[in-house]
Amino acid sequence: NIKGVIFDLDGVIADTAVVHHAAWKKLAAEIDIPFDDAIGERLKGVDRRASLEILLEQASRSYSEAEKEALATRKNDYYRQQIQQFGPQQLLPGARAAVESVRGAGLKTALASASRNASLLLEKLGIADLFDYVVDANHISRAKPDPEIFLAAARGLGLAPSECLGVEDAAAGIASIHSAGMTAVGIGQPQALAGADLLLPDVAAFDISRFIKT
Ligand code: B16
Numbered sequence: 001n002i003k004g005v006i007f008d009l010d011g012v013i014a015d016t017a018v019v020h021h022a023a024w025k026k027l028a029a030e031i032d033i034p035f036d037d038a039i040g041e042r043l044k045g046v047d048r049r050a051s052l053e054i055l056l057e058q059a060s061r062s063y064s065e066a067e068k069e070a071l072a073t074r075k076n077d078y079y080r081q082q083i084q085q086f087g088p089q090q091l092l093p094g095a096r097a098a099v100e101s102v103r104g105a106g107l108k109t110a111l112a113s114a115s116r117n118a119s120l121l122l123e124k125l126g127i128a129d130l131f132d133y134v135v136d137a138n139h140i141s142r143a144k145p146d147p148e149i150f151l152a153a154a155r156g157l158g159l160a161p162s163e164c165l166g167v168e169d170a171a172a173g174i175a176s177i178h179s180a181g182m183t184a185v186g187i188g189q190p191q192a193l194a195g196a197d198l199l200l201p202d203v204a205a206f207d208i209s210r211f212i213k214t
């Protein structure tokens with residue numbers, strides 16, 4: 001039986017997937033690298049450095065370590081400029097209600113985000129107190145699709161992976177949830193999230209009662 005739900009942040013709770021996308025697109029244009037929606041989709045849920053490597057697959061020259069650091073920092077600056085102005089209105093519709101419904105049903109809640117900006121975002125959105133446990137990229141060494149982040153979240157909740165549900169908008173995240181031995185709920189388009197155990201168009205459609213045995 002499910003005893004805890006582990007939510008992804010960007011693209012599930014917060015309306016930031018578009019902000020990450022725009023920041024990478026701007027950087028790509030500045031260094032003359034082609035960028036389309038398919039590449040944008042591959043970057044979802046992937047950490048900053050790995051995202052940059054995906055972008056640079058299309059580059060016509062190689063970049064030094066120092067140059068890569070500078071590019072990743074530049075993208076993060078673009079991203080942070082945008083989220084500085086964020087408030088609760090940047091919660092995706094139904095996100096707060098979805099997390100509250102899990103708590104209301106007596107289950108535990110955790111957050112598993114690949115973003116190093118996760119705690120800033122939680123503060124801005126005003127939802128830091130809705131999670132029993134938070135794991136972000138600062139606490140782990142292996143990024144999604146590795147299971148480490150979801151396993152760390154389950155451990156933090158004191159639950160076995162089989163007692164947890166993971167909720168994700170990215171293919172890398174669904175893979176991470178499955179490798180951790182959890183049930184995966186996908187939020188978004190079937191093309192991108194074919195592997196999910198249950199696919200929902202948005203987080204507003206999330207209904208915890210389907211997972212609770214009465
Ligand atoms: P940062 P999530 C992920 O967050 C985003 O989906 C991904 O697009 C981003 O590159 C990654 O965080 C790293 O973010 O540059 O802020 O450290 O979806 O796992 O909550």
Ligand code: MG
Pocket residue numbers: 008009010011012044045168169170173
């Ligand atoms: Mg995400």
